[in-house]
Amino acid sequence: xxxxxxxxxxxxxxxxxxxxxxxxxxxxxxxxxxxxxxxxxxxxxxxxxxxxxxxxxxxxxxxxxxxx
Numbered sequence: 001x002x003x004x005x006x007x008x009x010x011x012x013x014x015x016x017x018x019x020x021x022x023x024x025x026x027x028x029x030x031x032x033x034x035x036x037x038x039x040x041x042x043x044x045x046x047x048x049x050x051x052x053x054x055x056x057x058x059x060x061x062x063x064x065x066x067x068x
Contacts, residue, residue, distance in 0.1 A: 019045035 014032065016023045020043040024032070032038040036049040 014047060017042065017045055017047065019043050 013029065014024060015029070017040040020040060022040060022042040024038075028038055032047060032049065036051060038047045039045070040047065
């Protein structure tokens with residue numbers, strides 16, 4: 001049985017600022033993918049990636065139900 005790699009994520013990668021359209025440098029793209037937050041140097045817009053893991057949220061829900 002093949003295990004799903006936990007490092008595989010469906011992340012929306014930005015090539016440019018969604019607010020002003022300025023292209024992101026390769027280093028800014030790396031920082032955004034790692035930190036999931038970046039401030040555009042051109043317009044000071046804060047780019048946030050919203051990543052939710054369904055596996056962890058259901059596991060946490062099950063643990064909280066058992067604490068009763």
